[in-house]
Amino acid sequence: MSGVSTDVPVVEVRGIGKSYGPVNALAGVSTTVSAGQVTCVLGDNGAGKSTFIKMLAGAHTPSSGELLVDGDPVTFSSPRAALDAGIATVYQDLAVVPLMPVWRNFFLGSELTTGWGPLRRLDVKRMKQITYTELANMGIDLRDVNQPIGTLSGGERQCVAIARAVYFGARVLILDEPTAALGVKQSGVVLKYIARARDRGLGVVFITHNPHHAYPVGDRFLLLNRGTSIGNFEKNEISLSQLTSMMAGGAELDSLAHELQREIGEDSPVVQEVVREAEQSRRVEGAGERSASSPTASA
Ligand SMILES: Nc1ncnc2c1ncn2[C@@H]1O[C@H](COP(=O)(O)OP(=O)(O)OP(=O)(O)O)[C@@H](O)[C@H]1O
């Protein structure tokens, strides 16, 4: 089901971390992204997911740890540098111009031209043709590439962004919560294109807080909670129900307890109960996961 993986991951992070001044947003995170595989990054609000991908995407410089591409240590000085290394990122807000046709958005910033000197102009015909073909290759059946991209559904727009990254030669595709704002049916469509990008040999980094979206397409699962890694599992090391309970159980209760402590105060009996429950659920998970989690710390 999952694609081929070569020995050396396209991207590897070792003990990576990021502080914003005194705020420790992320620390000690390790995982790998292989060609033809999907690495899922799961975590609740504020877990550090966006911070993590911004480092892969070259938007932020890590404060600690190592980033390797094809086994070699790299430092990205800009998003352009990450893109040149083949790492493309589709952000949740999708930088599209709603009133522009689909084909214009597809080539935005990389327009094809024809002719020379004063006769140089946009090669509209070829751009439309390529957009149509590339979308069709990804199995996206758009009636008309002239329609404004704003008329597409959220799911379709995500799919156009994925097809675009594939066409422009991405080796690694990072998707920041592509299914967060979508209903069940559209989420399914986006998951299908994630699988298709994987089958075309890309390494995909799929950020989500929904284990039910992650599990069917994922080969590897990195779980973040409040800025630390709570596990980096291969699919055969974790079941969907374990993943769900790790996400919904301890992690979520932990965050909730944290929020409540801040908002209501530690002394409230309700807050103390949530804290107790979070601790208990962590103990239960600890007992079940211990054998799986310790050796996978992916040294
Ligand atoms: N530029 C910044 N300056 C200071 N703190 C930041 C900055 N960016 C993020 N943080 C903090 O780092 C932590 C992790 O944030 P991050 O945005 O990575 O989380 P996330 O998992 O993407 O959350 P969400 O699901 O809400 O998008 C949070 O506590 C956040 O407040």
Ligand SMILES: [Mg+2]
């Ligand atoms: Mg985020």
